[in-house]
Amino acid sequence: MTRANSITLLGVPFDLGAGRRGACGGPEAIMQAGLPEKLQRLGIPWNDAGLLTWPEPQLEQDALPLTALKHLHDVLALNEALHAGVSRIVQQGSFPLVLGGDHSIAIGTLAGLASHYSRLGVIWIDTHSDLNTPDTTPSGNIHGMALAASLGQGDERLTRIGGFGPKIRPEHTVLLGVRDLDPGEKTCIKAQGITCFTMHDIDRRGMSSVMEEAVQVAGKGTDGVHLSFDIDSLDPAEAPDTGTPLKGGLSYREAHLALELLHESGIVTSAELVEVNPSLDTGQKTAQLAVELIGSLLGEQIL
Ligand SMILES: NC(=[NH2+])NCCC[C@H](N)C(=O)O
Ligand SMILES: [Mn+2]
Ligand SMILES: [Mn+2]
Structure with missing residues (x-):
C-alpha cells in the first residue's frame, strides 16, 4: 500500500460474467469470514463503501442472441457503475480494495483507476489469462475477456467503459500463476509481448525470483500498480469454492509469499480479489483464505 492514507472496501456482488452463478456472494462471505477484524488488528484505517449497486440494463438492444458475449448488457451496466465507484x-x-464478484468486474475497476493513472501497471494473478475476445472465446463468458478488454481488444462496448480506452498497456501488464490458456490467448500474449509467468516458471525459478521481475515490469515507468487477484490461481486443495478450479495451482505458501513480496515492494496502489463463490459450499474455507491473503498484501507479518 503506497500513498493512500486509508483503505476503502467496495463489494461487487456480480456473477453474470461467469458460467456458474454464485460469485455474487463473494463480498459478503469475505466480510463474514473476518476481513473487518483483520483490518482492525493490522491497525489500518479503513472505510466500508458497502455493496455496489447499478441500474438494471435496458432491454437487450441486440437483434441476435449474444452467444459470444453472455449477459453483455448486465456486464456493461455493472462496469459503468464500478468505474464511477472506484474513481471516487x-x-x-484512499486505496481501493474491490471484493468480487466474478473477474469481469476488473473491466470497471481498471476503468476507474485509469481515469486517474495514465500509465497504470497491472499484476494479474490467475490460472487463466482472461485474454479472450468475442472471436476467440470458447465459452462466451465475459470474465474470460476482462484483461483483453482492458488492453483494448474485443467488443468496443467493453473496451470503452468510462468512455475511453485502452486502460492499460501490454508492456506494463504481468500475468502470474497461469496454467490454462485458450489458443487465441497464447497468440495474444506473444503478439502483444505481455510478460507471462506460468506455473512452470514458478516451479523452476521460485516465487521470489519471479515476483521480483514482475514488480520490475509493472512498476517501471508507471504511475500506479493494480493487483488483480483471481482466487482460482490457488490450488483447489486450498481454494475449492471457485467457479473454474484447476489442479496444479499456487500453494498456500507461494500465494502468501507473492502477496508479502508485493507489500514489501511498496508499489501497489489498488487491488481486487475475485471469483470466491461461496455457493459451491465447502464451508468458509475459500473466504477465510481470501481474508488471510489480504492480510499478507497489507503487511501482516509473523514477527
Ligand atoms: N476469470 C476466470 N475465472 N476466467 C475463466 C476463463 C475460462 C476460459 N478461458 C474462458 O474464456 O471461458
Ligand atoms: Mn480470472
Ligand atoms: Mn481464473
Whole structure:
C-alpha cells in the first residue's frame, strides 16, 4: 500500500460474467469470514463503501442472441457503475480494495483507476489469462475477456467503459500463476509481448525470483500498480469454492509469499480479489483464505 492514507472496501456482488452463478456472494462471505477484524488488528484505517449497486440494463438492444458475449448488457451496466465507484475512492485519496464478484468486474475497476493513472501497471494473478475476445472465446463468458478488454481488444462496448480506452498497456501488464490458456490467448500474449509467468516458471525459478521481475515490469515507468487477484490461481486443495478450479495451482505458501513480496515492494496502489463463490459450499474455507491473503498484501507479518 503506497500513498493512500486509508483503505476503502467496495463489494461487487456480480456473477453474470461467469458460467456458474454464485460469485455474487463473494463480498459478503469475505466480510463474514473476518476481513473487518483483520483490518482492525493490522491497525489500518479503513472505510466500508458497502455493496455496489447499478441500474438494471435496458432491454437487450441486440437483434441476435449474444452467444459470444453472455449477459453483455448486465456486464456493461455493472462496469459503468464500478468505474464511477472506484474513481471516487481514488479521488478521495484512499486505496481501493474491490471484493468480487466474478473477474469481469476488473473491466470497471481498471476503468476507474485509469481515469486517474495514465500509465497504470497491472499484476494479474490467475490460472487463466482472461485474454479472450468475442472471436476467440470458447465459452462466451465475459470474465474470460476482462484483461483483453482492458488492453483494448474485443467488443468496443467493453473496451470503452468510462468512455475511453485502452486502460492499460501490454508492456506494463504481468500475468502470474497461469496454467490454462485458450489458443487465441497464447497468440495474444506473444503478439502483444505481455510478460507471462506460468506455473512452470514458478516451479523452476521460485516465487521470489519471479515476483521480483514482475514488480520490475509493472512498476517501471508507471504511475500506479493494480493487483488483480483471481482466487482460482490457488490450488483447489486450498481454494475449492471457485467457479473454474484447476489442479496444479499456487500453494498456500507461494500465494502468501507473492502477496508479502508485493507489500514489501511498496508499489501497489489498488487491488481486487475475485471469483470466491461461496455457493459451491465447502464451508468458509475459500473466504477465510481470501481474508488471510489480504492480510499478507497489507503487511501482516509473523514477527
Ligand atoms: N476469470 C476466470 N475465472 N476466467 C475463466 C476463463 C475460462 C476460459 N478461458 C474462458 O474464456 O471461458
Ligand atoms: Mn480470472
Ligand atoms: Mn481464473
